[in-house]
Amino acid sequence: MLAAAVACGGGDGGDAGGSAAPRTLTYWASNQGTSLDNDKQVLQPELDKFEKQTGIKVNVEVVPWADLLNRILAATTSGKGPDVVNIGNTWSASLQATGAFVPFDDALLGQLGGRDRFLGPSLAATGAQGKPPAAVPIYGMTYGLYYNKKMFAEAGIGEPPATWDELIAAGKKLTKDGTWGLAVEGASVSENSHHAFIFGQQHGADPFDASGKPQFDTPQAVAGIKQYLDLMAVHKIVNPSNAEYSNGTEAVQDFVNRKAAMLMWQSAAASFKAGGMTEDEYGLAPIPLPDPSSGGKQVNGMVAGINLAIFNFTENQDAALRFVKFMTSPEEQKVLNKAYGSLPTVKDAYDDPAFQTPTIKTFQEILANTAAPLPQVPEESQYETLVGTAMNQMWADAANGKPITDDYVKSKLTQANQQVQPGS
């Protein structure tokens, strides 16, 4: 297999025409749009463009998020799968450890225009520190606080909340007869773990210590998660029903349908639009930062986003690389990130006026300044799964009226911590 890949690479390098290398790539795209179909409609014209430029045909399959990681693991195990694949950037280090992807060393990055073309935070979320990236970033995202301008005005709130106390106060004013201050996706493992990380950082928590050992249940981590759960358990500004929201769209729907006035989410512009919400109806503010004197980190987002990786069993690495180059070119970065409401990951795409809107500018500032990447260690996916799952239970207990104490949160986190299976 390796020999075949080398042979193909060699044959292709000459590019003298008549090469026997396959001129077709298979590409697994992640679901970035409002539906799998919507993704196909966004991607197909661009893939046609690529075929016109290079003669390489790309067969795309949009894989739903619930299946993507399993499909990648199955492809890794069997050595059969697509040539190019989208991955959630938090999986980078975990997948890098399998050795399934072509590492982007300086030579390969050079072909894409060099390391410096990419946004620093996004490039930091492509694999373990000190190793060549396992993938390159294509869509940049982070968390922000969406708020419904009309509902804010009706409740007499002029400005989006700048501190956590203001957020709670605003939430209380907005919570009345059937509408709620804020919506959360309480049974979504990934949403939960992202918020656990963000609020944990605000209190100074790190999921793994310097040597890479898991420490999910530090007092700081407990405080971070409790701050988030208290929105429902203590302050009652989150509808208890949110505890069963699991498919990653229900909280967004509550925001779109004016059942909730605030939403802490990644770029959701496409979903808002699909739900009939116009751009002047909502605003975006950063999630409130902690008081600098509290000892935590000035973090209010995570470096989220999508990376593009090349499977190392591909028989057509040259073509795959040309496709990655195409997808990271300024033109495609503009087209695709515009369509998905996400942020370009290369600096030379930002001259487009589409990325000068208030929403995009806010996201861009958060991503550049106050977003932290999830730990790039092989056990990261276990952090997301175990802590996220534990939080599903915490939300369920909060919704059923069980008091959420520090000891309670700690015991759940300790349990999660004990289930980590060391990677090596």
Add this chain to the structure above:
Amino acid sequence: MVARTAHPARHDAAPPEDDPPRPRAPGIWARLRRGGLPYLLILPAVLLELLIHVVPMLVGVGMSFLRLTQFFIRNWSAAPFAGLDNYRVAVDFDSAVGRSLLHSFTVTVVFTAIAVGVSWLLGTMGAVLMQGSFRGRGLLRTLFLVPYALPVYAGVITWSFMFQRDTGMVNHVLVDQLGLFGERPFWLIGPNSFAAVVVVCVWRTWPFAFLVLMAGLQNIPGDLYEASAIDGAGFWRQLRSVTLPMLRPVNQVLVLVLFLWTFNDFNTPYVMFGRAAPPEADLISVHIYQSSFVTWNFGSGSAMSVLLLLFLLLVTAVYLTATSRRRNHA
């Protein structure tokens, strides 16, 4: 019989020394041929069975002795041998992993007992009540079989919509129309999730019990009912002394199959709760999936699966021994 009809043709071709007193003492070859044919006929099935069931099972058993983490899934042969470590972790009930496996096992045992019991009861009731002919019997029978015929995913996802707290039909009926609860209960999370998954499982399973028992009832001769009626037996007496004893062989298999299916059921909890089931409804097949696929430790998940397999084998063996002994006594 096949061998005998083939005899004349072979007679022509066979060498002479093979020939003489065939009818009285058949040669060893002929006997083998006669005895071998059935084996030849089932050979394809045996091969497929090996390929589809036995080999993957053995691979799974092999995996359970390896430290098969993300570092090795691309090249299993490089995964270090773990001996019984994976098993030790799974049955160490002082550790978080072992404790949660034990919890999940307990939940599954209770779940299976209730779901199989209720499914069997409903199936028996349905079959017995549908035995006599009346107008609309065919229609009702068809209607009862619908849950069994529906694709699992479609059926269960509909239930999960109905169980939603704010917008689901279950709460609409229980709270808004009947006023049974002051506050809307949760069904997909918290303590009620156990009841919810039992209801959905019974809904899916009982038509199968119904179908099998209905077929079993067809084989009970009508004379028995007539004779017992003449002796003055009423409905309940007939049920106790004719129907149930006559159904025993059917029930013996039915209960075992229901038990195995329910205990192993993955689709119902997975479609209802996703990969993170609430602890109250943490059924074992999803639990094992979660602990292997999601923590990327396939060795540990395989060890749990092997333990589950051993448990089911044990239960099946004890059950079959017990029930067949009873039948021999009878």
